[in-house]
Amino acid sequence: MPAYSPSPASRSATTGFDPSDAAHLRAPYPIFERMREAGPVHWSPEISGWLVLGWAEVQQMVSTPEVFSANRLTPVVERLPEAARATAGDVLRWLSIWMVFQDPPEHTRVRRHMLSVINPRTVGSLREPVQEVTDLLLDRLPRDEPFDFYTQFGLKLPGFVVMDLLGVPRDRLAEVKSWSDEMMLFIGSSRKVTDKYSRAKHGAQSMSELFRELIAQRRAEPRDDALTRMISHEVAGETLTDDELIASMMMIANGAQETTAHLLSNSLLALRAHPDQFAALSEDREQLIPTAVEELLRYDGPVLSTARLAVADSELGGQRIAAGERVFGLLVAANRDPAVFADPAGLDLRRKPNKHLSFSSGVHFCLGAPLARLEAQIALGEIVTRFPGYEFAEPLENVPWTNSMVARGPTRLPIRWGR
Structure with a gap:
């Protein structure tokens, strides 16, 4: 496989x-805007890969797995130092089974199983539990002193919901989140973390041990819950193996927390920066909240990019992409493409249609999208109603953002509810 470098003309x-x-x-948006003026696809020496900013080009990238493969782990292994390969191998064993790193037909097979537990019908039945968790967490937050919204509410809401869904005790949430963070050191960025492979291995081993215990418990004592359905669900007479079940639980636990937490944090930032839109949402919460969530997903979504590996020579956005090169579809940049969205830098909570790509597109359209939408609609609706005077407890320029090519959002968000 060729080294990561652009063709000479590019x-x-x-x-x-x-x-x-x-x-x-x-x-990043002013930078992305300047880049887009020069073209929709650019070579990035900083990440040794292509950055795709145009909406149409991102659509093409995520919709042609025969050219741009989701299985981008093999070159990662090839580039690892020999000393790190054994340690990283334990992590890659699990990541290689994650549906997000697979192409059809294997991706299709696993996704059919996952749809048995995460689909619009089952998510619809979660409205009351999500409302209960939202109320529980909001009632616990301090009223008169600052707190970190990201960790004390943003992560806990989707965390509790998905832990309940998978049958994981809520008091294990912090552990599972820490293990998930360790695994993400392998995926998201973290080039400056010297021990990331050993930490990622620890996270993978710890999660696999917990989830294997839970699967064994359900096999011995089945329940009317999502995990039991995952274990027993058949496609063409076949069920998921234990390793596939564990890997799927890892993927759900990882994807369900951080992205929804960033969606909520980014939304509070966007609403406070646009008081007219905040006022409109406050005045017409029930009617406006569904389209408001879609626009907040578009305006500053929780996923910076989705990555692919070119497996064939191709052309994208006027650039020649060689087999073996990495390609990053910048979802947040595509969501502000003026060829698709009027006033793309503006926030319009009544925007229709809204063809944002925050959940990606094609065969890898986010499985958890219905649940993320439900959680955001309920949580933001409650916050706007209960705490219209919320304010940030320190200058926003002091708030750090996630160092990742995947997740997008602040790593903490100090808030005071106000009056």
Whole structure:
């Protein structure tokens, strides 16, 4: 497989976006706008891969797995130092089974099983439990002193919901989140973390042990819950293996928490920066909240990019992409493409239609999208109603943002509810 480098004719197509720069992570949109003016696809020396900013080009990228494969783990292994391969191998064993790193037909087979527990019908039945968790967490938060919204509410709401769904005791949430964070050191970025492979291995081993115990418990004593349905569900007479079940539980636990937490945090930032839109939502919460959540997903979504590996020579956005090169679809940039969205830098909670790509598209459209939408609608509706005077407890320029090419959002968000 060739080394990651652009074709000679494209070598000048470099970018000004540096994902290791805190200022760029906090406010990437002016940079993306300047890049888009020069073209929808750029080579990035900072990440040794292509950045795709155009809506149509991102759609093409995520919709053609025969050219742009989701299985991008093999080159990761090939580039690892020999000393790290054994340690990383234990993590890759699990990641290789994750549905998000698979192409059809294997992806299709696993997704059919997962749809038995995460689909619009089952998510609809979770409205009352999500409301109960939302109320429980909001009631526990301090009224007269600052608190970290991201950790004390943002992570806990989807965490509690998905832990209940998978049958994991709520008091294990902090452990599972820490193990998930360790695994994500392998995926998201973390180039400056020297022990990331050993930490990722620890996270993978710890989660697999817990989830294997839970699966064994359900096999011995089946319940009317999502985990039992995952274990027993058949497609063409076949069920998921224990390893596939564990890997799927890892993927759900990982994807359900951080992305929804960032969606909520980013939404509070966006609403406070647009008082007219906040006022409109406050005045017409029931009618406006569904389209408001879609617009907040578009305006500053919780996923920066989705990555693929080119497995065939191709052309994208006027650039020649060689087999073996990495391609990053910048979802948040595509969501502000003026060719698709009027006033793309503006926040319009009544925007229709809204063809944002925050949940990606094609065969890898986010399985958890219905649940994330439900959680955001309920949580933001309650916050706007209960705490219309919320304010940030420190200058936003002091708030750090996630160092990742995957997740997008602050790693903490100090808030005071106010009056």
